[in-house]
Each structure stands twice: as structure tokens, then as C-alpha cells.
Amino acid sequence: MVKLDLNRSILIVDDEESIRTYLAMDLEQDGYEVHKAENGRKGMGLLTKIHVDVVLLDLNLGDINGIEILREIQRLDIQVVPIVITAYGDIRSAVEAMKLSAFDYITKPFDADDIKIVIEKAFKFIGLENHINLLERQVDQFQYGELITCSSKMKDMLQLAEKVSATDSTILIHGETGTGKELVSSFIHRKSARNDKPFVTIDCTSLPENLMESELFGHEKGAFTGAINLKRGLFEVANEGTVFLNEIGELPSVLQSKILRVLESRTFRRIGSEKYLMTDVRVVAATNRNLGKMVEQGTFRSDLYYRLNVVPIEIPPLRERKEDIMPLVESFVAKLNKRVGKSISSVSNGAADLLLQYQWPGNIRELKNVVEHMVITCNGDHIGLNEISSEIKASATVECFNNFDFSCDEKCEIWPDFQTKKKEIIQNFEKSYALGLLKKNAYNISQCARDAQMHRSSFQRLMRKYDL
Numbered sequence: 001m002v003k004l005d006l007n008r009s010i011l012i013v014d015d016e017e018s019i020r021t022y023l024a025m026d027l028e029q030d031g032y033e034v035h036k037a038e039n040g041r042k043g044m045g046l047l048t049k050i051h052v053d054v055v056l057l058d059l060n061l062g063d064i065n066g067i068e069i070l071r072e073i074q075r076l077d078i079q080v081v082p083i084v085i086t087a088y089g090d091i092r093s094a095v096e097a098m099k100l101s102a103f104d105y106i107t108k109p110f111d112a113d114d115i116k117i118v119i120e121k122a123f124k125f126i127g128l129e130n131h132i133n134l135l136e137r138q139v140d141q142f143q144y145g146e147l148i149t150c151s152s153k154m155k156d157m158l159q160l161a162e163k164v165s166a167t168d169s170t171i172l173i174h175g176e177t178g179t180g181k182e183l184v185s186s187f188i189h190r191k192s193a194r195n196d197k198p199f200v201t202i203d204c205t206s207l208p209e210n211l212m213e214s215e216l217f218g219h220e221k222g223a224f225t226g227a228i229n230l231k232r233g234l235f236e237v238a239n240e241g242t243v244f245l246n247e248i249g250e251l252p253s254v255l256q257s258k259i260l261r262v263l264e265s266r267t268f269r270r271i272g273s274e275k276y277l278m279t280d281v282r283v284v285a286a287t288n289r290n291l292g293k294m295v296e297q298g299t300f301r302s303d304l305y306y307r308l309n310v311v312p313i314e315i316p317p318l319r320e321r322k323e324d325i326m327p328l329v330e331s332f333v334a335k336l337n338k339r340v341g342k343s344i345s346s347v348s349n350g351a352a353d354l355l356l357q358y359q360w361p362g363n364i365r366e367l368k369n370v371v372e373h374m375v376i377t378c379n380g381d382h383i384g385l386n387e388i389s390s391e392i393k394a395s396a397t398v399e400c401f402n403n404f405d406f407s408c409d410e411k412c413e414i415w416p417d418f419q420t421k422k423k424e425i426i427q428n429f430e431k432s433y434a435l436g437l438l439k440k441n442a443y444n445i446s447q448c449a450r451d452a453q454m455h456r457s458s459f460q461r462l463m464r465k466y467d468l
């Protein structure tokens, strides 16, 4: 489960049933959400499937011992605070557990109050950690305004944008649709010395050529039928500020030359006037097309391209910065909660996995719309698989089947024999299929068997075969 707010959850991994039962009852009474596992394997399984804040971990379990579990927690970077409990209390295992980042160490028999004090301390520690994360995020928010990101590619890009915002250079932003080109251009404006002057944006696809010209440069009264009054264009209105030309690749060639003139001589004419006017604007242009290729094909002026491309900025698509997906979801959910009066606080692991697997062709705009749909259709305070659209579910399944990789074989001197390769692919398929289905159905085996149209026992055989 991906928590959007802090609920307090604890996992007890202990082979003694009485400890599991009584401790769980006691902790549940104190308002904790408690999960239990009677051996190491089940404990490890739960740790990889659900999010818990604290794990109370017995060292001497029947199968995998607690020290090995601590090692796995470190290796898999599972975000949980381990508190070790053991009947033996020998100093060597205590030292080893602490080396493996155990938060504290308690020896059996223990008093329920003792363990509660340690648990409270652990939650205080988690609270502090969360506070530090929040402060770090607030620093980022302060730096980047509305832009949410924790991706290093994006941070590098924003650092470059901030650096060039101090100059008057023309900037060309390239990025797929919905990646945040307009947001980045307004960030550049805010960081520039022009930030108390206008920031005007125009989408070059939005109007036919003659209206676009009038929008950009204005017209004199009577310049054409319908020009009843003088109109000032964006280059006039935005004087001393920033003009953002979105989708510049769609601009007709006549207007391309007029923009070039503004960039070179800072002058333009209103439609119907002979007089050149001066303008002092910084131009930020954006496109999702390959302007270099358009120049080669003769559909975009090369001189304008070179003039615009003084500082190129590339915004990576969302699928190349998946670490941004859940922070964006969290931020959109929080805003929507306020707007529509809901209190959604978590996203299930299964739902988060699908959101992370999806390729997001419409990037952040698409994600924003999907989150809005999920929030509106969600009945409780938890977004689960029910809220995920069938399109996203279907595309994740296709991804899963496209993962058979022959690329390393192509480089191999010895081509694998047919049967070996076939067996390997079938095994990969069986494992991914069963794992995907288990995640989708939150490990409900009967439901998995129904979806797969298999007998329950056959599905269980599959699980055993791949140790799932």
C-alpha cells in the first residue's frame, strides 16, 4: 500500500502464537493497524507486499531467521523500522541486528508496556524522518513552484532552466505533449528579472493564420473587415515580459519570418500599419516536434530554428522518470481531496504497480486526468484496482507479455538450442503471469485461479514451482 497520509501499521513476525495474538490485540486497542506472520517466509512475503511502518521481528523463527530477514530488508531497501525481539538476548545477535539497522532490541519475556515504549519511540523516529522528507519537498516546492519532481533528470533540466532564466537568451523547450512545457516556461519567467512583468502564452495551433497574426502583432482600426478597433498584439502587451510560443512547429511560414524579425531586430508592425514598433520581450518557444528534421524537410525555417535554439531544453517523458509518478499522484489527490471534499489517503500496491507500469503517452496531463477520474469514482478513502481504468490494466498486461528479450542472445556466439530457449521463455511467462495475477488480486488464490481459468490446485502448483 502506498500511503498518502501517515497511518500507523505494525507487522509482528513471531512463531509463538500467544505473543502474536496478545500483542496484536493490545496494539490494535491502541489504534495500530496490526498484521501477523508465524514464520520468516510469511513475514518476508508480507514485507514485500504491503507497507508497514514497524516490524516486530523475532530472531529465532522456524525457517528463515530474523537476521536474514534484516539483511533482505536492507538489500531490497524496504522502508520499515525493525524492532528485534528474541528469547535469547545474546549480545552477539543484538550487535549484529543493530549493525543491520534494527531500531532497538528487546528480550523475551517482555512486558507489553516496555515494548509499547519502544514502538512509540520508533514512530517518533518515523515522524521525524517524514518531517525531514516534507521539509526537503517544501524546499523543492519553493524552488520549483507548482512543478512536482524528484527525478534527477528533471532537477538537472530545471537547474539549467534557472541558470538561463537570468539571461535574455531565447529558449527552445522540447518535450512530448503534456510533459509540462508551459509549466517550465512559466518557471523560467518567474526566475527571471522580468517576473514582475507580463507572461503571455499563445498556442500556435489554436487560430487560423490571419487571426494568429493579429493575436501576435495586433492590428490597426479598419485594417480588415471586422477590425472595428485598434488591437494590441501579444508582443506589444508583453513588453518587458516573456512571450511563450507553444507548438511553434505548427506556425505557418509567413509568421515564422515575422517572429524571426522580432527576434533579430525587436521590431514588428501591426496589421494595416507601415510603422515599426519596438518590443523588449524574452521569447520561450516549445514544441513536441523534431524541428531539426522539419528544417531538413523544408517545413520550418532554418534561420528561425537556429535563432530559437540558442538554449535547448529537453523535458523527459514521464515513462523515463517513473519516480515522479507517485509524488505527482499524491499531489493531485491532495488537491482534488480539497476540491471535491474527499479524504483519500492511500493507493493500493496493485494500483500503484499498474500506474508505474503504464507508459503514459499523454504524460502528466494524462496522469492528472486519470487521478481525477480515480478520485471521483472512489467510494472510500482508498484507491484500489477497481478505480484503475481497463485501458491501463490492459496495457500493463501487454507490457508483461512483451518482455521476452532476445537481445543478449543476438550477441551470443553460441545460439541457444530451440528447446532450451523455449523452456526458458515458458518459465518466464508462467512466472510473470502468475505473479501479475497474484498482485492484481491481492494474493487471493481462488480469484487468481478463476481469472486464469485453472483449478486452484494447478495455480498453487505454479506458485510452488516459482516460489511465489
Ligand SMILES: Nc1ncnc2c1ncn2[C@@H]1O[C@H](COP(=O)(O)OP(=O)(O)OP(=O)(O)O)[C@@H](O)[C@H]1O
Residues within 6 Å of the ligand: 146, 147, 148, 149, 175, 176, 177, 178, 179, 180, 181, 182, 183, 184, 246, 288, 328, 364, 365, 368
Ligand atoms: N512536474 C509537474 N508537476 C505538477 N504538475 C505538472 C507537472 N508537469 C505538468 N504538470 C501539469 O500537467 C498538465 C500539462 O502540463 P503543460 O500544459 O505544462 O504541458 P505541455 O507540455 O505544455 O503540454 P502540450 O504539449 O499539450 O502543450 C498541466 O495541468 C500541468 O499543470
